[in-house]
Amino acid sequence: MSDHAGTEAVLPEGGEGVRRRDFINIAAVSAAGVGGVVTLLPLISQMAPSADVLAESSTELDVSAIASGQAIKAVFRKQPVFVRNLTPKEIAEAEAVDVSTLRDPQTLKERTKPGKENWLITMGVCTHLGCVPLGAGEGEVKGEFGGYFCPCHGSVYDTAARIRKGPAPKNLQVPEYAFTSDTVVKIG
Amino acid sequence: MSFPWANEYKPQAPLMQWLDEKLPLPRFVYNAIGAGYPVPRNLNYAWNFGVLAGFCLVLQIVTGVILAMHYAANAGVAFDSVEHIMRDVNWGWMMRYAHANGASAFFVVVYVHIFRGFFYGSYKAPREMIWLLGVVIFLLMMATAFMGYVLPWGQMSFWGAQVITGLFSAIPLVGDALHTWLLGGFAPDNAALNRFFSLHFLLPFVIAAVVVLHIWALHIPGSSNPTGVEVKSESDTVPFHPYYTAKDGFGLGVFLIGYCALLFFFPNSLGHPDNYIPANPMQTPAHIVPEWYFWPFYAILRAFTQNFFFIPAKLMGVLAMFSAILVWFFLPWLDRSPVRSASYRPLYRKFFWALVVDAVILGYCGGSPAAEPYVMISQLAAIYYFAHFLIIVPIVSAIERPAPLPFSITEAVLGQDEGAVLAPAAAH
Numbered sequence: 050m051s052d053h054a055g056t057e058a059v060l061p062e063g064g065e066g067v068r069r070r071d072f073i074n075i076a077a078v079s080a081a082g083v084g085g086v087v088t089l090l091p092l093i094s095q096m097a098p099s100a101d102v103l104a105e106s107s108t109e110l111d112v113s114a115i116a117s118g119q120a121i122k123a124v125f126r127k128q129p130v131f132v133r134n135l136t137p138k139e140i141a142e143a144e145a146v147d148v149s150t151l152r153d154p155q156t157l158k159e160r161t162k163p164g165k166e167n168w169l170i171t172m173g174v175c176t177h178l179g180c181v182p183l184g185a186g187e188g189e190v191k192g193e194f195g196g197y198f199c200p201c202h203g204s205v206y207d208t209a210a211r212i213r214k215g216p217a218p219k220n221l222q223v224p225e226y227a228f229t230s231d232t233v234v235k236i237g
Numbered sequence: 238m239s240f241p242w243a244n245e246y247k248p249q250a251p252l253m254q255w256l257d258e259k260l261p262l263p264r265f266v267y268n269a270i271g272a273g274y275p276v277p278r279n280l281n282y283a284w285n286f287g288v289l290a291g292f293c294l295v296l297q298i299v300t301g302v303i304l305a306m307h308y309a310a311n312a313g314v315a316f317d318s319v320e321h322i323m324r325d326v327n328w329g330w331m332m333r334y335a336h337a338n339g340a341s342a343f344f345v346v347v348y349v350h351i352f353r354g355f356f357y358g359s360y361k362a363p364r365e366m367i368w369l370l371g372v373v374i375f376l377l378m379m380a381t382a383f384m385g386y387v388l389p390w391g392q393m394s395f396w397g398a399q400v401i402t403g404l405f406s407a408i409p410l411v412g413d414a415l416h417t418w419l420l421g422g423f424a425p426d427n428a429a430l431n432r433f434f435s436l437h438f439l440l441p442f443v444i445a446a447v448v449v450l451h452i453w454a455l456h457i458p459g460s461s462n463p464t465g466v467e468v469k470s471e472s473d474t475v476p477f478h479p480y481y482t483a484k485d486g487f488g489l490g491v492f493l494i495g496y497c498a499l500l501f502f503f504p505n506s507l508g509h510p511d512n513y514i515p516a517n518p519m520q521t522p523a524h525i526v527p528e529w530y531f532w533p534f535y536a537i538l539r540a541f542t543q544n545f546f547f548i549p550a551k552l553m554g555v556l557a558m559f560s561a562i563l564v565w566f567f568l569p570w571l572d573r574s575p576v577r578s579a580s581y582r583p584l585y586r587k588f589f590w591a592l593v594v595d596a597v598i599l600g601y602c603g604g605s606p607a608a609e610p611y612v613m614i615s616q617l618a619a620i621y622y623f624a625h626f627l628i629i630v631p632i633v634s635a636i637e638r639p640a641p642l643p644f645s646i647t648e649a650v651l652g653q654d655e656g657a658v659l660a661p662a663a664a665h
Contacts, residue, residue, distance in 0.1 A: 102426070124518075128423060129519050179424070215542060216539070217551065218549040
């Protein structure tokens with residue numbers, strides 16, 4: 050018990066007063082704590098896309114061979130991208146929809162370039178869980194709205210690739226792109 | 238902790254005495270799964286499945302470490318290295334089939350183990366912690382199994398990875414960034430494959446560690462039993478060894494007959510032919526489904542096709558799928574009945590079997606295409622699933638009149654317990 054009595058002698062009475070040791074204690078633990086947290090940053094950041102993945106450059110496509118009503122699947126950032134030459138009927142169908150009734154309201158004009166409304170360029174990645182929807186390939190099911198149909202969980206897109214039915218929350222994403230000439234598109 | 242009448246470890250050989258003083262590992266084993274652990278004398282074959290699950294974990298670790306010696310986690314060669322294992326490595330085909338079917342066997346055993354818990358109220362006080370740790374083990378198993386299925390880098394592997402990591406993109410605000418961070422890219426590729434391999438190797442050892450906690454927590458109150466009546470005296474128990482080592486050994490033999498039949502005669506029956514096609518990021522298979530053991534949860538995920546108030550359908554599906562397991566964490570407090578075993582709960586017993594049927598229906602729908610009538614059936618079955626845990630169990634536990642319980646395990650087994658007469662006098 051005498052050991053215990055000795056320990057008690059260095060404790061502040063009634064818990065009052067700040068000792069030099071308290072300051073050293075708090076400063077040391079705080080510094081170690083902040084240092085420890087900072088060390089986590091590289092451990093977390095290493096899982097983000099590496100430089101070579103981010104460096105996937107833009108993709109250039111010649112669209113002159115795509116006839117009206119046809120579509121192709123191209124590759125952008127290792128993901129499929131759909132380039133579709135809409136028919137006048139498909140454009141009319143897309144424009145006839147009351148935008149306010151849509152889950153992700155957008156007009157066809159907002160999803161295409163001025164003067165190039167027949168070129169619908171979207172990612173071929175369903176916004177639900179990332180499957181490749183059907184409808185771009187020859188003879189594939191286009192779904193009840195004539196655009197794309199995702200077989201994984203039944204999302205249906207219309208001729209402007211807008212979500213119309215099923216679990217997907219958003220329209221098919223329109224990547225950054227520009228027409229560098231009348232027939233060449235640069236995606237990314 | 239153990240019962241006061243537990244056998245004490247008394248090493249005879251000088252070497253064992255020496256070891257017992259320095260590192261009492263044999264004593265630990267003796268008290269955990271040896272003659273030093275008294276266990277209720279009335280355990281039925283439903284109690285074999287914990288040991289079987291432990292066996293499956295060891296089986297998966299042994300075959301998995303062997304496969305890792307021959308596998309290459311690189312998107313360029315992963316598929317070919319699996320074919321190399323199947324065709325060129327000595328006994329490689331058997332190791333891979335043993336591992337792939339071992340995962341299925343593991344889930345069969347664990348599902349029986351979990352439903353044993355539902356039936357006999359194993360999650361109730363004082364065993365809540367055992368149950369909670371068990372749910373953690375199940376979640377870790379699901380993560381491990383998912384990542385393992387990605388490794389062969391076939392079509393189902395790739396699109397499974399795409400869909401399951403896509404679940405995280407449903408989280409508001411940070412979802413897309415989190416999705417990219419998890420994959421290390423914008424779609425599954427080499428970075429994702431490598432980290433899945435790393436984690437698939439790690440997690441089984443984490444599971445083993447949680448299993449140790451699970452068994453540690455079990456040994457504090459001791460095993461439950463089919464009557465749900467706690468152990469009262471020495472006549473209620475027998476030593477784990479040799480009684481239950483023998484019974485578990487017999488159960489293991491029966492299990493191995495079934496497992497080997499699957500392994501040697503139908504090794505691909507639970508797999509998908511699409512996974513023998515190399516991963517193609519441009520082409521989704523027409524019908525993508527996870528492995529059978531995820532089907533009930535997959536059905537719940539797909540049951541949400543419309544926005545739910547302001548919550549998008551996609552987020553709702555993901556939340557529901559995770560909640561389907563997370564609700565198990567609350568089960569010890571949702572079921573207020575003081576009677577553990579469904580053998581004495583006539584009303585709960587009916588709803589237990591209804592839940593079994595519901596889970597089978599969900600599983601069937603989850604393995605079917607995302608079309609009617611499966612979507613509507615999944616929706617109804619998903620509603621019933623949550624109603625079971627959140628509405629039916631609390632109400633049944635409040636209104637049910639349970640059947641009379643036996644005085645003790647001994648009475649349940651022998652028809653009478655001599656201690657029952659003496660008990661009122663002897664107890665105080």
